[in-house]
Amino acid sequence: MMNRETVSRIVAARGTGRENLMMVLRDLETLSGNNQLSPETLEHVAEEMNLPASAISGFVGFYTMFSTRPRARYVLRVCKSGPCHVMGSGTIFGALEKYLGIRPGQATADGLFFLEKCECLGVCSVAPAMMVNYDLHGNLTEAKIKDLIAAYRAKTPTAAEQSGPEVEGRACVIRSEGQTKRLLETVGRVDPSSIDSFLQHKGYAAVRKALAEYTPEQVLQIVKDSGLRGRGGAGFPAGLKWSFIPKGDMPKYVICNADEGEPGTFKDRILMEENPHLVLEGMLLCGYAIGAATGYIYVRGEFRRAIDRLQGAIAQARAKGLLGQGIAGSAFHFDIFVKEGGGAYVCGEESSLINSMEGLRGYPRFRPPFPAGSGFRNSPTTVNNVETFASTPLIVLNGADWYKSVGTAKCPGTKLFCLSGRLNRTGLAELPMGTTLREVIETHGGGMKDGGKFKFAQVGGSAGGILAADLLDLPLDIDQTLQAGVTLGSGAVLVCGEETCPVDFLLNILSFFDHESCGQCTPCRVGSAQLHHLARKLAGRKAAPGDIDRMVEKALLMKKASLCAMGQSPILPVTTMVRNFRQEFERHGHPDHNCPACDRTLQRLYRAE
Amino acid sequence: MPKDAIGPIVQGQGISLTIDGQAVMGNKGQTILEAALAHDIDIPYLCYNPRISKTGACRICLVRVNETMFKTACTEPIAPDMRVVTEDPELTEIRKGILEMLLAEGDHNCLYCDANGACELQNLVMRYDAAMPSGDFPRRHRTIDEASSKGLKRNEDRCVLCGRCVKACAEVQLNNVWQFTGRGGNTHLTSDLDAKIGDSTCVNCGTCAQLCPTGAITLQPVLGRGANWDLKKESSICIYCGVGCKIDFFKNKGGQLVRALGHPDGPNQGHLCVKGRFGFDFIQKPARLSKPLIRENGAFKEATWDEALDFVAARLKEIKAQHGPDAVAALTSAKCTNEDNYLMQKFMRAMVGTNNVDHCARL
Numbered sequence: 019m020m021n022r023e024t025v026s027r028i029v030a031a032r033g034t035g036r037e038n039l040m041m042v043l044r045d046l047e048t049l050s051g052n053n054q055l056s057p058e059t060l061e062h063v064a065e066e067m068n069l070p071a072s073a074i075s076g077f078v079g080f081y082t083m084f085s086t087r088p089r090a091r092y093v094l095r096v097c098k099s100g101p102c103h104v105m106g107s108g109t110i111f112g113a114l115e116k117y118l119g120i121r122p123g124q125a126t127a128d129g130l131f132f133l134e135k136c137e138c139l140g141v142c143s144v145a146p147a148m149m150v151n152y153d154l155h156g157n158l159t160e161a162k163i164k165d166l167i168a169a170y171r172a173k174t175p176t177a178a179e180q181s182g183p184e185v186e187g188r189a190c191v192i193r194s195e196g197q198t199k200r201l202l203e204t205v206g207r208v209d210p211s212s213i214d215s216f217l218q219h220k221g222y223a224a225v226r227k228a229l230a231e232y233t234p235e236q237v238l239q240i241v242k243d244s245g246l247r248g249r250g251g252a253g254f255p256a257g258l259k260w261s262f263i264p265k266g267d268m269p270k271y272v273i274c275n276a277d278e279g280e281p282g283t284f285k286d287r288i289l290m291e292e293n294p295h296l297v298l299e300g301m302l303l304c305g306y307a308i309g310a311a312t313g314y315i316y317v318r319g320e321f322r323r324a325i326d327r328l329q330g331a332i333a334q335a336r337a338k339g340l341l342g343q344g345i346a347g348s349a350f351h352f353d354i355f356v357k358e359g360g361g362a363y364v365c366g367e368e369s370s371l372i373n374s375m376e377g378l379r380g381y382p383r384f385r386p387p388f389p390a391g392s393g394f395r396n397s398p399t400t401v402n403n404v405e406t407f408a409s410t411p412l413i414v415l416n417g418a419d420w421y422k423s424v425g426t427a428k429c430p431g432t433k434l435f436c437l438s439g440r441l442n443r444t445g446l447a448e449l450p451m452g453t454t455l456r457e458v459i460e461t462h463g464g465g466m467k468d469g470g471k472f473k474f475a476q477v478g479g480s481a482g483g484i485l486a487a488d489l490l491d492l493p494l495d496i497d498q499t500l501q502a503g504v505t506l507g508s509g510a511v512l513v514c515g516e517e518t519c520p521v522d523f524l525l526n527i528l529s530f531f532d533h534e535s536c537g538q539c540t541p542c543r544v545g546s547a548q549l550h551h552l553a554r555k556l557a558g559r560k561a562a563p564g565d566i567d568r569m570v571e572k573a574l575l576m577k578k579a580s581l582c583a584m585g586q587s588p589i590l591p592v593t594t595m596v597r598n599f600r601q602e603f604e605r606h607g608h609p610d611h612n613c614p615a616c617d618r619t620l621q622r623l624y625r626a627e
Numbered sequence: 628m629p630k631d632a633i634g635p636i637v638q639g640q641g642i643s644l645t646i647d648g649q650a651v652m653g654n655k656g657q658t659i660l661e662a663a664l665a666h667d668i669d670i671p672y673l674c675y676n677p678r679i680s681k682t683g684a685c686r687i688c689l690v691r692v693n694e695t696m697f698k699t700a701c702t703e704p705i706a707p708d709m710r711v712v713t714e715d716p717e718l719t720e721i722r723k724g725i726l727e728m729l730l731a732e733g734d735h736n737c738l739y740c741d742a743n744g745a746c747e748l749q750n751l752v753m754r755y756d757a758a759m760p761s762g763d764f765p766r767r768h769r770t771i772d773e774a775s776s777k778g779l780k781r782n783e784d785r786c787v788l789c790g791r792c793v794k795a796c797a798e799v800q801l802n803n804v805w806q807f808t809g810r811g812g813n814t815h816l817t818s819d820l821d822a823k824i825g826d827s828t829c830v831n832c833g834t835c836a837q838l839c840p841t842g843a844i845t846l847q848p849v850l851g852r853g854a855n856w857d858l859k860k861e862s863s864i865c866i867y868c869g870v871g872c873k874i875d876f877f878k879n880k881g882g883q884l885v886r887a888l889g890h891p892d893g894p895n896q897g898h899l900c901v902k903g904r905f906g907f908d909f910i911q912k913p914a915r916l917s918k919p920l921i922r923e924n925g926a927f928k929e930a931t932w933d934e935a936l937d938f939v940a941a942r943l944k945e946i947k948a949q950h951g952p953d954a955v956a957a958l959t960s961a962k963c964t965n966e967d968n969y970l971m972q973k974f975m976r977a978m979v980g981t982n983n984v985d986h987c988a989r990l
């Protein structure tokens with residue numbers, strides 16, 4: 019239990035404003051020794067921060083990384099999202115049960131380990147993966163689990179990085195011929211913990227050039243001319259978005275969306291871990307272009323290494339006069355701060371992210387007003403993805419024409435593709451927009467694992483569509499995927515072989531949406547739960563006639579009526595999956611159909627419920 | 628909603644649009660729903676309430692804008708030449724679908740629900756012919772706490788998560804007792820830190836219950852109970868303090884007072900405090916004096932009004948003649964109207980001739 023003085027000290031260190039609630043709670047949970055925020059602790063927090071008790075309760079209840087019940091010294095969070103599922107996360111739950119005798123939601127008797135299932139941890143190229151407190155471990159096998167458990171038994175928790183070497187950013191970049199490396203050009207060569215190293219690789223040259231040679235309007239124009247489109251999923255033109263920010267002296271904010279929760283996506287993490295200054299530089303350019311003086315990076319709380327490296331980079335940039343007052347001797351002021359998430363996929367949605375930054379439940383906001391008019395602290399705000407920001411220094415330095423020299427006419431530039439699933443090579447590849455799925459799989463993914471047969475790929479994350487063999491030659495860019503009834507989304511490519519059961523896979527996706535819906539609006543809150551229920555019935559071969567079509571109807575209602583894009587997401591995986599694999603779905607409608615994959619999932623993940 | 632809450636069209640700021648083909652004028656900054664309500668155009672909703680900020684979460688008020696877009700009427704600002712359609716087959720189907728989701732999510736058996744007959748969800752279910760959907764979806768089980776509080780009954784199995792209570796408490800009463808916690812389908816209410824409502828910092832103003840569209844939060848009965856359709860409404864002014872809140876009292880068939888709701892047109896704009904909301908039990912308590920009593924030899928004896936008044940008048944005159952006017956004082960009640968109290972002090976000053984007047988304005 020936490021005494022009042024401890025709470026008071028932490029609140030004083032982090033600040034009493036509501037915006038600091040996430041960090042106050044994170045510190046207190048870490049200090050608790052059993053990863054718990056007890057009701058007494060929360061009462062103290064409410065008093066020390068002068069917040070209603072209900073606000074604290076509502077906040078803690080929203081973010082899944084927090085728990086008001088005692089857990090254990092180490093919380094084991096095993097990823098159950100698509101890529102890990104396909105790569106056998108089920109066996110990890112089995113192994114942990116074998117060695118520790120606990121199932122999800124249980125603690126070992128010695129108070130050392132508590133097991134949870136969680137959604138994507140953003141290390142999908144080394145699936146299956148788990149997180150032990152804040153340490154990430156990938157490529158898990160039963161043997162490795164055994165060793166890890168022994169190692170954690172022997173040590174005492176520290177705040178230092180103890181993640182496995184396999185999840186280090188540079189280790190997750192694919193080494194294949196024929197990539198067009200722009201964003202990744204210096205990965206492995208730049209020392210991410212040294213600004214000098216970054217400066218030796220043209221670091222901050224774009225900012226210096228912009229401040230010396232260009233007006234803000236000119237920077238904006240270059241970004242517009244480059245045709246750069248947002249890399250967070252929706253593909254909105256970045257320059258156009260920036261131009262919506264009103265002119266004038268009011269406070270304005272640049273927010274970098276580093277929530278990266280889309281299952282199968284890990285590009286932003288690698289950029290932040292390996293090239294944190296490039297992200298900062300992109301934000302600086304945006305701040306200059308729109309006349310903002312403050313930037314925030316909202317990083318999901320699981321990305322401890324990325325957070326540490328960004329913090330280090332920010333401190334170094336400040337020391338070098340590249341952040342703060344009068345940047346590089348100019349009249350331009352800009353500073354950047356890091357904010358952390360608490361385990362909520364929906365907080366990647368820009369307005370939900372802003373609420374989360376303000377210390378609120380991560381409910382998306384209705385629009386209008388749009389963030390450009392009224393965002394963070396009700397001031398004009400632009401929210402862009404990490405990859406979007408990281409692209410802008412290259413554009414400003416090399417020009418719009420250089421940028422457009424690769425990619426497709428309407429989607430210029432390169433795209434980071436996150437390869438995961440049943441491939442010989444998984445990891446990050448930088449390829450021109452419009453690269454086909456076949457090339458991604460064969461050239462960069464090294465073909466199907468163990469000579470298996472390609473069945474389908476989900477491109478764009480859980481909200482993405484299913485591409486079967488007929489779309490292997492579809493050029494993957496923002497518009498052409500949409501025209502084909504799928505999406506490029508975040509650039510996640512999760513490849514599945516013949517052994518993958520489409521019903522089991524869809525159940526996995528729909529359990530994700532059920533878990534991650536914010537619960538604010540009716541269609542998504544109830545619809546996600548009902549979709550999950552129908553898929554579970556189908557997987558258990560207990561579906562009623564018409565359930566398959568009922569799923570499509572529910573998803574369609576959600577698409578038409580939901581408040582934010584989250585509720586509009588399930589329709590794509592549901593319809594594309596059903597369209598491609600209707601027969602297999604119908605077979606699951608028969609009680610005597612045999613499906614070991616569905617059996618395993620139901621047995622491992624639904625048994626205790 | 629009272630039409631004057633929307634206000635007259637501000638000169639030079641009028642926006643003309645069409646709603647269901649009807650030309651309509653609205654003000655800049657108004658939403659489609661506000662413009663529609665001002666023109667008696669009926670758009671259904673659940674989370675909207677004029678007394679709280681916009682929510683946009685129930686999605687029932689979805690309308691078609693400029694043929695191709697669906698927008699929530701409660702959040703979408705009107706724009707020049709906008710074309711709004713409030714009902715068509717697709718909208719009807721969406722609304723019905725949303726209602727059926729709500730029905731499946733909770734325990735909406737009207738038979739044993741306090742809100743039966745006065746339920747906004749029920750009205751919409753009737754209007755859209757919604758029914759329990761097939762698919763045997765498991766329903767949510769949330770908190771039922773009908774006894775811990777003297778003012779409120781909470782049955783969250785009837786909650787539609789519209790959020791009106793959360794905002795009523797935060798924005799009207801400024802007390803922040805309610806909040807949502809949990810997430811997704813597991814979203815539910817918390818009062819303070821998961822306290823029972825009776826143990827929470829709730830001050831029993833009852834605003835959440837008044838705004839609740841269903842029977843999720845209801846008022847504890849004060850004197851009686853009764854089916855909503857049997858209740859008769861009479862408006863009055865609160866007897867307790869100088870604000871003079873306007874109250875709608877509801878009486879059951881037996882004449883018992885059942886509940887008090889804040890009337891939107893009074894100075895209270897629909898709000899009440901705990902006294903106005905619940906402090907009317909004395910009216911029909913058997914202990915209340917309804918006939919004059921005169922004390923004779925230490926015991927009370929029932930009298931007629933004439934007897935009582937004659938007796939008082941005679942004694943007042945006697946005391947004044949014997950000891951002077953300042954030997955008399957009057958203490959009146961804050962439960963009397965302003966007019967009654969005015970008359971009382973006038974009587975004391977002009978007729979009796981003393982300034983010895985006071986009144987128990989500290990109820």
Ligand SMILES: Cc1cc2nc3c(=O)[nH]c(=O)nc-3n(C[C@H](O)[C@H](O)[C@H](O)COP(=O)(O)O)c2cc1C
Pocket residue numbers: 247248249250251252253254256259275276277278279280363364365366367368369401402403404406407582583584
């Ligand atoms: C449910 C949901 C989750 C999202 N998650 C992310 C995310 O993790 N990272 C991200 O950059 N954008 C995410 N987005 C998209 C953002 O709302 C926003 O469009 C994006 O950050 C804008 O950046 P861009 O224009 O540079 O792409 C998400 C959207 C939704 C609806």
Ligand code: SF4
Pocket residue numbers: 364381382534535536537538539540542543580581582583584585586
């Ligand atoms: S669509 Fe889903 S995530 Fe978005 S506001 Fe509605 S409930 Fe929340």
